[in-house]
Amino acid sequence: MLRLQNLNTYYGEIHVLKNISLHIQEGEMVTLIGANGAGKSTMLNSISGIVGAKSGAILYNGTDISNMSPDRIVQQGISQVPEGRQLFAPLSVEDNLRLGAYTRYGKENKKEIQKDLETVYALFPRLKERERQYAGTLSGGEQQMLAMGRALMCRPKLLILDEPSMGLAPLIISEIFKTIARLRDTQKTTLFVVEQNARVALKYADRGYVMETGKIMLEGNSRDLLENKEVQRAYLGKQKKPIWE
Amino acid sequence: MTLSSQIVQFLFTGITIGSIYAMVGLGFNIIYNSTGIINFAQGEFVMLGGMVMVWLTTMVNLPMPLAFILTVAIVTVIGALFERLAIYPLKKPSVLILIIITLAGSIIFKGSAMLIWGKETHTLPHISGEEPIEFMGATILPQTLWIIAVLAVIVTLLAVFFNFTMVGKAMRACSVNPTAASLVGINVRRIVLLSFALSAGIGAVAGIVFTPMVLMEYDRGAMLALKGFCAAVLGGLGNGVGAVVAGLLIGILESFGAGFISSGYKDGIALLILLIVLIIKPSGLFGVSEASKLKEF
Numbered sequence: 001m002l003r004l005q006n007l008n009t010y011y012g013e014i015h016v017l018k019n020i021s022l023h024i025q026e027g028e029m030v031t032l033i034g035a036n037g038a039g040k041s042t043m044l045n046s047i048s049g050i051v052g053a054k055s056g057a058i059l060y061n062g063t064d065i066s067n068m069s070p071d072r073i074v075q076q077g078i079s080q081v082p083e084g085r086q087l088f089a090p091l092s093v094e095d096n097l098r099l100g101a102y103t104r105y106g107k108e109n110k111k112e113i114q115k116d117l118e119t120v121y122a123l124f125p126r127l128k129e130r131e132r133q134y135a136g137t138l139s140g141g142e143q144q145m146l147a148m149g150r151a152l153m154c155r156p157k158l159l160i161l162d163e164p165s166m167g168l169a170p171l172i173i174s175e176i177f178k179t180i181a182r183l184r185d186t187q188k189t190t191l192f193v194v195e196q197n198a199r200v201a202l203k204y205a206d207r208g209y210v211m212e213t214g215k216i217m218l219e220g221n222s223r224d225l226l227e228n229k230e231v232q233r234a235y236l237g238k239q240k241k242p243i244w245e
Numbered sequence: 246m247t248l249s250s251q252i253v254q255f256l257f258t259g260i261t262i263g264s265i266y267a268m269v270g271l272g273f274n275i276i277y278n279s280t281g282i283i284n285f286a287q288g289e290f291v292m293l294g295g296m297v298m299v300w301l302t303t304m305v306n307l308p309m310p311l312a313f314i315l316t317v318a319i320v321t322v323i324g325a326l327f328e329r330l331a332i333y334p335l336k337k338p339s340v341l342i343l344i345i346i347t348l349a350g351s352i353i354f355k356g357s358a359m360l361i362w363g364k365e366t367h368t369l370p371h372i373s374g375e376e377p378i379e380f381m382g383a384t385i386l387p388q389t390l391w392i393i394a395v396l397a398v399i400v401t402l403l404a405v406f407f408n409f410t411m412v413g414k415a416m417r418a419c420s421v422n423p424t425a426a427s428l429v430g431i432n433v434r435r436i437v438l439l440s441f442a443l444s445a446g447i448g449a450v451a452g453i454v455f456t457p458m459v460l461m462e463y464d465r466g467a468m469l470a471l472k473g474f475c476a477a478v479l480g481g482l483g484n485g486v487g488a489v490v491a492g493l494l495i496g497i498l499e500s501f502g503a504g505f506i507s508s509g510y511k512d513g514i515a516l517l518i519l520l521i522v523l524i525i526k527p528s529g530l531f532g533v534s535e536a537s538k539l540k541e542f
Contacts, residue, residue, distance in 0.1 A: 048428060074430030086425035088418045098411070099418050103430035105411050154430060 001026045001190055002047070002078075002158060007056035007066075009039075009046050016042045018214040020056070024158070029184045029191040031201040031222070033235055034211035040194045041083050043211075044162050047192075048080045049073045060158075075103050079156035083163050083194075085147040089136030093127055096135045096146055100153030113153070120149040123179065141172040148179070159183065160192040165200060173197065177204045198235035202226050210235075250382025255504040256497060257380075261389045261458065263496020264396040265291070266515075268451035269473025270480065270488030271403065272444035278420035278483050279433075279440040282343040286327065288470025289354035290445045293320050294452025295461035296358055299367040309372075317449045323354075324445020328438050351466060358463040366460040369453075392454045399447060400489060407485075416440065420483065468512065475519040481532025491530060 002024040009017040016039045024030045034040050045051040047058055049070040058066040065073055079100075088096050097120060101113045121128035124145040130138060135146055144164055151159060161180065165173040181204045183189045195201035202208055202222040210218040210231060218225065225231050232238040269287055276284045297319050301312040331346050332338075338346075372391050377384035406413040419426045419436045427433050452461065459465075476495055480487025495515050502514040522529060 050424060050427065069432070070427035071430045071432040074428070080428050082425060082428055086422055086428070088421045088425065090421060091414065091417060095414050099414060099426075099431070100429050102411065102415055150429060 001061060002192070003057075003059040004043075004047075005057045005059065007043075007046060007058065008054045009042055009051055010054050011042075011051075016214055017046065017053075020214075020216060022209055022216060022219070024190060024192055026190055027184065027188055028207065029181065029193065029205045031193045031195055031205035031208045032211055033195055033198040033201055033208060033231075035196070035234075037213075038211045039214040040211055041162055044080060044082075044160050044192075044194055047073075047078065047160060071103065074154055077155070077157035079151040079154050079159050081144075081147045081151045081159070081161040081164065084166065085143045087135040087138075087143055087146055087150070089134065091135060092132055093135055093138070093146055094131045096150050097127070097153050100150035103154055116153055116155065120152055123152075124149055140167050141169070141176070144168060144172075144176055145179075148176075152183075156189065158190045158192065160194070162194050163196060164193065165195060165197045173200055177201075180204065198231065199226075247382060251504065253381045254383035255500045257383060257385050257389055258504075259497030259500030260493055261392050261496070262500065263493035264392045265451050265455050265469065265492075266472045266476045266496055267396055267489040267492025268399060268447055269469055270476030270492045271399070271485060272447050272451075273473055273477040274483050274485055274488050275416075275440050275444045275447075277477070279416060279437050280332075280343070282340055282347065283474065284441070284444065285344065285347045285470055285474075286351040286354060286466075287444060287448060287473060288466035288468070289351045289358075290320055290324060290448025290466075291452040291455065291469050292358060292461060292463065292466035293323060293354060294449030295369070295456035295465075296362050296367065296452075296463070297449070298453045298456065299369055299461065300362065302369065303367075313453060316453055317446050320449035320452075321442045321446040324448075325438055325442040327445075328441035332437070332441070333434065351470065355464055355466060362463060364463060366462045367456070368460050369456045371457045372454075386458070388454070388457050392458070395450060395454050396489070399450065400485075403485065412439070472512075472515050475515045478519060479522050479529055481529030484529065484531045487529060487531035 004020050004022050007017050007020040008015070020043060032040055032043070042051055046053050046066070049065070049068050049072070053066045056066070057064045060076060060078065065076060088099065097117055098113070101116065104113055126142055127145055127149055130142065135143070138146060148161070148164070164176050164180065168176065177200055180191060180193065184191050193201055193205060202225055205222045208220065208222050208225045209216050210225065218228065218231065269291060272287045272290065273283060276282065294316055298312055298316040301307045301315055302309065307315065327350055331350055332343060335342070371386065371388045373387045375386060377386055407417055415426065415431045416436050416439065418431060419433055423433050472495060473492070476492035477488050479495065480489070480491035495518060498518065499511050499514045503511040
């Protein structure tokens with residue numbers, strides 16, 4: 001469904017993504033783990049068209065989308081839940097959700113959009129309760145739900161999430177990931193989740209990639225990655241050598 | 246004339262001129278919100294509105310309502326073209342470059358107006374006659390009431406647009422967070438185009454209702470832009486309600502200053518207010534100081 005081929009991205013002079021290649025199949029949940037500054041968000045922003053790629057291709061169902069504008073990419077069915085939610089704080093919860101369906105207004109029946117709004121409210125009943133509140137007044141977990149709901153309003157075929165666990169309590173993190181997994185199982189949405197919390201990401205995902213300083217270092221099934229010694233040491237905090245004074 | 250009737254007189258003069266400043270200030274804010282730039286060509290849209298209206302009614306001899314609609318349409322298109330030709334082609338321009346471009350644009354508009362319509366002043370007939378209305382010992386021209394009504398209509402329409410239409414909400418979304426806006430599929434550059442068109446349209450309306458009161462000439466834009474800018478800054482950049490209140494306030498203070506001190510200081514008063522605000526509370530009367538620290542201007 002999505003295939004990155006030898007992707008290179010620069011911020012000015014800085015080479016951020018170095019020859020990245022990866023693929024995501026339809027109906028899969030794939031995770032990308034890595035430390036701060038590894039280039040994970042840059043990769044997502046390249047897919048979404050926020051950051052232009054210098055060379056390489058981003059093939060989505062066979063067509064290269066690496067030079068498309070962000071709004072065209074959303075119309076193709078790729079939706080991103082950005083890092084740190086990026087909500088429209090002074091707008092109401094409902095307006096945030098409706099703006100998620102912005103590309104569909106004028107093209108589709110308003111009833112269809114209304115129906116999807118109800119679907120999102122069914123997925124996250126807390127948002128329904130806070131429908132009229134300003135998005136900026138929600139708690140962290142609710143904001144993450146709203147960001148996800150907003151991204152779902154365009155009926156994405158591929159949903160990409162940038163660190164959905166950031167700043168959330170463990171209980172809410174697992175609730176969020178259960179919802180993400182449910183999207184894959186019930187709505188057949190393809191998912192690409194970027195995470196620093198490797199343990200929870202690998203627990204729910206089918207496959208994973210490990211990224212370090214702009215390069216893909218490892219790839220494999222989630223179970224294999226969880227058992228990989230290097231992943232355990234670097235991302236799961238196991239087998240830490242005791243330090244003696 | 247007694248003191249109280251004088252005060253009423255100055256108040257109405259101030260509200261009239263202040264309404265125009267408010268409209269210009271609103272235009273500044275709409276563009277500022279979607280692009281973060283100060284469009285110094287904003288005053289030229291007012292001048293063009295007046296000039297095109299004069300041209301359509303006196304030279305082409307169109308009836309008033311038709312000329313009004315055509316003028317607003319023409320100036321709106323000019324605003325949109327200005328964006329497409331001068332702002333759009335730039336890739337990742339800095340805010341400073343954009344501001345200098347708007348300054349250049351204002352000079353081009355001014356020069357073209359001088360070439361087309363000459364250096365003499367033009368005027369328009371008042372909308373409903375020049376028979377003054379007596380009110381508490383002051384005389385008020387009907388045009389004053391028209392100007393206030395037009396401001397009220399513009400403010401109401403903008404409020405409806407930004408709060409109840411999808412495009413209006415998308416414009417607000419762009420001003421809050423352009424990256425997130427493009428991630429939900431909003432074409433940010435089209436919103437920028439729309440903001441220029443909208444600001445130009447509002448400027449044109451201001452010019453049309455304003456011309457009968459003051460005579461329009463090719464170089465009136467710069468001072469109007471300056472006063473409208475004062476209104477926008479005093480109200481807190483980007484704050485619509487702030488711009489309207491501040492515009493009226495500047496107009497009233499200016500009018501009282503001209504009446505009680507000397508009309509020579511009229512323009513100085515607005516600029517003095519601007520200086521005081523920038524020194525004491527740079528975020529403006531209605532601005533949030535934390536938010537203003539994050540802004541580039």
